[in-house]
Every structure is written in structure tokens, then in C-alpha cells.
Amino acid sequence: MIQLRRGHFEEALDAAEEAAQISEQIVDPWGMANAFKALGDVQIASGRHNHALSSWSKAMKLATEVGDALTVTALQVRQAEGLIAVGRWQDAAAVVGETLDS
Helix, strand or coil: CHHHHCCCHHHHHHHHHHHHHHHHHCCCHHHHHHHHHHHHHHHHHCCCHHHHHHHHHHHHHHHHHHCCHHHHHHHHHHHHHHHHHCCCHHHHHHHHHHHHHC
């Protein structure tokens, strides 16, 4: 995340992808959820909106699987922001509604 804050998007993307791969290899669902969340953060910051939405979707499934409600809520907010960024207002509103209901 340091690379991302400094504007080094490629380095941040490489680090986030590596973290996701390591978590997959050691079969750590909680780690994978957080790695995909970070990967999505890097992707959205670098303008890869659809990739970010996909990464956050994977993270959401994993966080739900392990019962991490805080991460699920954080991901729902990120998803809504990503959907707004690509002009999918109705989908964003639905995600916000889900977040408020949970």
C-alpha cells in the first residue's frame, strides 16, 4: 500500500497480486479475502475499475465464507464506490441498500 500512496501503481499492483497468489497457495481464505481487497484498491486507484470490482467480488465471497462481517461491509462500500465510478448507479444503490440492511 506504500507504493500505492506514492503513486507507484505498477509496483503496488505487483505486490498485491503476489499477496493474493501466496494466500491462494497456502489456502488461507481470510488472507485471500484481504489480499483481493487490497488488489481491488490498487486496481481502482490505477483506473482498472472492472478488475477492481472483480477482485472485490472474490474478496466478498471469501470474507462471507469465513464470517468476517467487518471486511464484508468494507467491501460493500468499496463495491458501491467502484460501481459509481463506472456509472452503474442503480447497482451501486442496491449494494448500499444491502449494506444498510446487514
